[in-house]
Amino acid sequence: xxxVFIVGIGIHPFGRTDSRSxxxxxxxxxxxxxxxxxxxxxxxxxxxxxxxxxxxxDTLVSQLGLTTLxxxxxxxxxxxxxxxxxxxxxxxxxxxxxxxxxxGFDKHPRGAFDPKPADWGLPDWYGESGLMLTTQxxxxxxxxxxxxxxxxxxxxxxxxxxxxxxxxxxxxxWRRTPVSVDTILGAQMxxxxxxKLMFCSPAEGGVALIVASEKKARQLGxxxxxxxxxxxxxxxxxxxxxxxxxxxxxxxxxxxxxxSRAAFEAAGLGPEDIDVAQIQDTESGAEIMHMAxxxxxxxGDQEKWLAExxxxxxxxxxxxxDGGCLACGEPIGASGLRQVYENxxxxxxxxxxxxxxxxxxxxxxxxxxxxxxxxxVILQC
Amino acid sequence: MAARPIAPDVLTxxxxxxxxxxxxxxxxxxxxxxxxxxxxxxRIELPSRGTLWSYTVQRFRPKSxxxxxxxxxxxxxxxYVELPGALIVASRLTEIDxxxxxxxxxxxxxxxxxxxxxDGTAVYTYAFRPVRAALG
Numbered sequence: 001x002x003x004v005f006i007v008g009i010g011i012h013p014f015g016r017t018d019s020r021s022x023x024x025x026x027x028x029x030x031x032x033x034x035x036x037x038x039x040x041x042x043x044x045x046x047x048x049x050x051x052x053x054x055x056x057x058d059t060l061v062s063q064l065g066l067t068t069l070x071x072x073x074x075x076x077x078x079x080x081x082x083x084x085x086x087x088x089x090x091x092x093x094x095x096x097x098x099x100x101x102x103x104g105f106d107k108h109p110r111g112a113f114d115p116k117p118a119d120w121g122l123p124d125w126y127g128e129s130g131l132m133l134t135t136q137x138x139x140x141x142x143x144x145x146x147x148x149x150x151x152x153x154x155x156x157x158x159x160x161x162x163x164x165x166x167x168x169x170x171x172x173x174w175r176r177t178p179v180s181v182d183t184i185l186g187a188q189m190x191x192x193x194x195x196k197l198m199f200c201s202p203a204e205g206g207v208a209l210i211v212a213s214e215k216k217a218r219q220l221g222x223x224x225x226x227x228x229x230x231x232x233x234x235x236x237x238x239x240x241x242x243x244x245x246x247x248x249x250x251x252x253x254x255x256x257x258x259x260s261r262a263a264f265e266a267a268g269l270g271p272e273d274i275d276v277a278q279i280q281d282t283e284s285g286a287e288i289m290h291m292a293x294x295x296x297x298x299x300g301d302q303e304k305w306l307a308e309x310x311x312x313x314x315x316x317x318x319x320x321x322d323g324g325c326l327a328c329g330e331p332i333g334a335s336g337l338r339q340v341y342e343n344x345x346x347x348x349x350x351x352x353x354x355x356x357x358x359x360x361x362x363x364x365x366x367x368x369x370x371x372x373x374x375x376x377v378i379l380q381c
Numbered sequence: 382m383a384a385r386p387i388a389p390d391v392l393t394x395x396x397x398x399x400x401x402x403x404x405x406x407x408x409x410x411x412x413x414x415x416x417x418x419x420x421x422x423x424r425i426e427l428p429s430r431g432t433l434w435s436y437t438v439q440r441f442r443p444k445s446x447x448x449x450x451x452x453x454x455x456x457x458x459x460x461y462v463e464l465p466g467a468l469i470v471a472s473r474l475t476e477i478d479x480x481x482x483x484x485x486x487x488x489x490x491x492x493x494x495x496x497x498x499x500d501g502t503a504v505y506t507y508a509f510r511p512v513r514a515a516l517g
Contacts, residue, residue, distance in 0.1 A: 130495075147483075
């Protein structure tokens with residue numbers, strides 16, 4: 001088995017780009033990654049690609065070139081990006097390939113997602129009665145967590161304030177204007193305790209990452225960031241996920257905690273070794289809860305961490321340095337790869353105004369998606 | 382005024398109504414709603430009283446489809462209700478001031494009208510309301 005490196009990165013700005021389809025945003029990201037790595041599409045030995053709602057990734061070959069490469073489409077909800085990289089990583093790690101690309105892109109209609117009950121194996125009455133909204137899941141999971149661990153609304157607002165601040169410094173972000181804590185708290189309440197400015201929105205964007213074996217990376221000679229490990233897990237018994245008409249009395253662990261522990265164990269690292277992290281922040285509370293589920297702090301410590309600014313760009317563990325989903329929006333197929341893109345930027349020291357203050361060597365990313373999938377990627381330079 | 386439940390096999394039509402769940406014949410695990418699988422699941426009535434496990438308020442009208450409520454939208458409480466010995470069930474919350482919502486609040490099953498059919502028939506679904514001390 002060989003080690004695997006990221007040798008090229010490309011991104012299409014997140015947000016709204018009316019003039020380009022989702023596929024075109026994916027193509028844009030691929031061309032940017034090829035330019036970054038000083039390579040051609042014909043150099044790619046394989047591709048993993050995915051979008052949730054913007055078309056079939058493998059049709060990109062029409063635009064990029066009919067090189068006959070194997071192209072695997074991935075569809076894993078919000079974890080689609082993580083899953084494409086998981087596939088690309090393992091294809092190189094196995095030794096069968098030494099150069100390939102992971103691609104994620106998407107383009108969603110405005111407003112909250114509108115799922116169909118039957119697609120989720122649920123009866124129509126569940127959706128008809130107004131109980132089938134992802135925002136309700138986030139709010140109820142968070143409400144209980146806040147009450148059990150003494151988290152207050154100002155901490156939720158601080159997470160969003162940090163996101164919009166960081167987003168204002170990231171050229172690929174969507175929301176690029178800082179927003180005050182008071183404005184965030186005073187925004188329209190959607191699902192208590194979450195206001196409109198504490199939620200991310202469906203959006204558009206594309207990301208591509210070129211991966212190479214150690215030997216190939218050395219030949220190429222450019223900046224290479226090691227993929228220390230990738231873990232991907234599905235939900236354990238007793239976890240709390242979206243669209244659940246009932247939960248078992250016996251509560252279990254979280255899929256994020258399972259994926260995180262597996263990643264740290266495989267990497268031989270602990271949470272204290274991580275210098276910068278991108279973690280799933282579908283809403284402010286998700287970042288709070290995922291801080292603990294990923295092992296970075298104990299339940300309840302987030303109140304203090306946010307008040308002290310420990311997760312800001314100049315803090316001891318900067319989190320969501322490009323503004324995360326809150327500032328970038330969430331094009332489902334691209335979101336997980338954006339996190340890895342941002343970590344590569346930080347490890348290269350190329351973050352410009354949003355470069356973290358501390359010397360970053362180990363970078364962590366965590367993506368979570370319905371109906372209970374988490375993928376964790378640890379990078380090292 | 383005529384009334385009908387939102388779907389068959391969600392709740393009993395007796396008074397008071399009870400939720401219909403399923404017990405897995407092999408493992409004993411209790412689930413809601415009742416799966417369409419009588420070979421593996423026995424139909425059971427769930428406890429009608431429990432406590433609030435978590436909650437939120439639906440402040441905006443959900444998208445239609447899948448939502449099918451009356452045109453005039455009123456924010457409603459919803460959450461998960463822990464039914465002792467059975468499971469934790471997702472439900473609307475009714476007859477409550479949103480400021481009274483708190484974890485552990487004792488609740489009991491009732492029904493709430495979701496919409497009206499063209500002929501005026503009220504379509505109702507299940508909901509939980511606070512257990513009020515009996516008067517007198």
